[in-house]
Amino acid sequence: MTDQPSRREFVGVVAAAAALAALPGLPRPAWAMPARRRVAFAAKPFDLHRVRLLPGIFRDDVEVNRRYMMALDPDRLLHSFRITAGLPSTAEPYYGWEAPNNELRGHFVGHYLSGCALLAAQLGDGAVKARGALMVAELAACQAASGYLSAFPVELVDRLKARRGVWAPFYTIHKILAGMLDCHALSGNAQALEVARGIGRWTRDWVAPVDDVSMQRILNTEFGGMGESLRQLSVVTGDASFLDVAHRFDHERVLAPLAEGRDALKGVHANTTIPKIIAAARLYEINGDQRSHDIANYFWHEITSKRCFATGGSSSGEGWPSEAGMLAKELAPDTEESCVTYNMLKLTRQLFSWTADPTMADYYERALFNGMLGTQHPADGEKIYYTPLQSGYWRMFGTPDHGFWCCHGSGVESHSKFGDSIYFHDDDGVYVNLFVASELDWADKGVTMVQDTTFPTSDTTRITVRMAKPTRLKLRLRIPYWVAGAPTAKVNGKRIATTPAPSSYLVIDRVWRDGDHVELTLPMALHVHPMPDDPTLQAVMYGPLVLAGKLAPEPTRAGPTPPRMSPDFTVPPLPVAAIVAPSIDVTSWVKPVRGKMLEFTTVGQANNFAMAPFHAVFDERYVVYWKVGRAG
Numbered sequence: 001m002t003d004q005p006s007r008r009e010f011v012g013v014v015a016a017a018a019a020l021a022a023l024p025g026l027p028r029p030a031w032a033m034p035a036r037r038r039v040a041f042a043a044k045p046f047d048l049h050r051v052r053l054l055p056g057i058f059r060d061d062v063e064v065n066r067r068y069m070m071a072l073d074p075d076r077l078l079h080s081f082r083i084t085a086g087l088p089s090t091a092e093p094y095y096g097w098e099a100p101n102n103e104l105r106g107h108f109v110g111h112y113l114s115g116c117a118l119l120a121a122q123l124g125d126g127a128v129k130a131r132g133a134l135m136v137a138e139l140a141a142c143q144a145a146s147g148y149l150s151a152f153p154v155e156l157v158d159r160l161k162a163r164r165g166v167w168a169p170f171y172t173i174h175k176i177l178a179g180m181l182d183c184h185a186l187s188g189n190a191q192a193l194e195v196a197r198g199i200g201r202w203t204r205d206w207v208a209p210v211d212d213v214s215m216q217r218i219l220n221t222e223f224g225g226m227g228e229s230l231r232q233l234s235v236v237t238g239d240a241s242f243l244d245v246a247h248r249f250d251h252e253r254v255l256a257p258l259a260e261g262r263d264a265l266k267g268v269h270a271n272t273t274i275p276k277i278i279a280a281a282r283l284y285e286i287n288g289d290q291r292s293h294d295i296a297n298y299f300w301h302e303i304t305s306k307r308c309f310a311t312g313g314s315s316s317g318e319g320w321p322s323e324a325g326m327l328a329k330e331l332a333p334d335t336e337e338s339c340v341t342y343n344m345l346k347l348t349r350q351l352f353s354w355t356a357d358p359t360m361a362d363y364y365e366r367a368l369f370n371g372m373l374g375t376q377h378p379a380d381g382e383k384i385y386y387t388p389l390q391s392g393y394w395r396m397f398g399t400p401d402h403g404f405w406c407c408h409g410s411g412v413e414s415h416s417k418f419g420d421s422i423y424f425h426d427d428d429g430v431y432v433n434l435f436v437a438s439e440l441d442w443a444d445k446g447v448t449m450v451q452d453t454t455f456p457t458s459d460t461t462r463i464t465v466r467m468a469k470p471t472r473l474k475l476r477l478r479i480p481y482w483v484a485g486a487p488t489a490k491v492n493g494k495r496i497a498t499t500p501a502p503s504s505y506l507v508i509d510r511v512w513r514d515g516d517h518v519e520l521t522l523p524m525a526l527h528v529h530p531m532p533d534d535p536t537l538q539a540v541m542y543g544p545l546v547l548a549g550k551l552a553p554e555p556t557r558a559g560p561t562p563p564r565m566s567p568d569f570t571v572p573p574l575p576v577a578a579i580v581a582p583s584i585d586v587t588s589w590v591k592p593v594r595g596k597m598l599e600f601t602t603v604g605q606a607n608n609f610a611m612a613p614f615h616a617v618f619d620e621r622y623v624v625y626w627k628v629g630r631a632g
């Protein structure tokens, strides 16, 4: 999220660049092109309510988030909406980015709607669903008076037309629109769709008098996923006019270089950009527009191959400050904004459905375990903004009444939906992309699959198939990029002869009977993820997991005062001496701790450090990237 005061310079640069951009000859509206083909999806995700999480780290995480979500007070969340609508409210508002004088107020409420819808679907939880319905009804009452729904006056939105400074009003409106669409899609809430339709109409009226050149200038102010959600609104309502409105949010200065296969991302704000690509991907899915496909495809490959850290996260200081592939100097206290990981996971889910490409599922696993899982504190459900990757820093979390940052909002969604993207399907069978304890109900085929595993504590997962009558299916098991040695698979205890390569699928095509089971073992080993521009700067991994060295307890735990988004830049990081290794092989300086699962230690150094999976390191200073030199 662009930060209000400290990002002014950035906004100025963007505005100047836009003024110079060659706006004559904007491409023909993509939505106006006749659909050249109906998009054939290679694999479709299952609806969230079809996948139940079984006990394990992901289920635990979702339960912590549920407690956090239900402890929030609806009247406090609704306060600024009611005041803006002229309705009475005596509730004490929340603070941070939800404070009554904050130009972004209300954005968290949009995420909260999505979070309630996702949680209710994920857990089958009636109380959470009812909380979402209450919020929808109260927000509908706020919308009823004027047709405008926001926690801030319309004057803030109108500043965009008047070229007056304002933070990001459409960013906030998008969150509310997306929340309403989620409540409709996941909870069947008809009122939410009507509110969403109202937001769409209001937006249509707002953009109507704005000419294209002015609109492109307005798009330099962060606007979230307006394009994506308006396209979704069009699909759900069948109202094609919302496609027109969505197109007004296509930001050509960002899209044009990507369409040419050109990385012009240096200096660009990361989380402002990705939703624009997701909107393009959504357009491709709706009408088969090849340009939009190519934009999303190029962008995904560029980011994941050249602009991501070992964790799957991306961004430093909220942007991409360097040329592609130059990451070694980007390690800082404010690396890896969590919203960026949230949006990259969304985009990856989309692109995987087009291709069933196992390397995309590899990335999803990397970012999920290392970039997302550790962004919620297990004690209280508070969320982080950045994940510092400069050695010697630590994770900072919000506090109960404060924070409500953008990442706080995307965090309540991310930690509500860990059943998503474990499984995909086509007509022939199932893709098992993630090794997460869960139960899949494929109702259309009358098939249930139970995945029993304590992965990654164990390298084995067992899938049992339940069905009323024998059914032919392809069970496709992802063989990850990190597999060390030969994976093994047994069907009903009998080993099958196969040697699948890393980053591929092991396909078991057979007639399955009730109770059939598959056991898949994926050997893990230590390996490193070096910086692309400095091979001596290395993150240590074990299987899919980034390992972090534990240095010392963090100097401050966020207290009752307003928390910071990142460790104070004036607090020095703990220095970490370079590793002196006898060989380039990581096993020469990292050893497993005997008898302990997923515990490691450096060896042979003046000071040695305990190492653990990064996602489980809280309240401590840590190191992820080690400087490694050869002894002698």
Ligand SMILES: [Zn+2]
Pocket: 001, 271, 337, 338, 339, 340, 385, 405, 406, 407, 408, 410
């Ligand atoms: Zn954020």
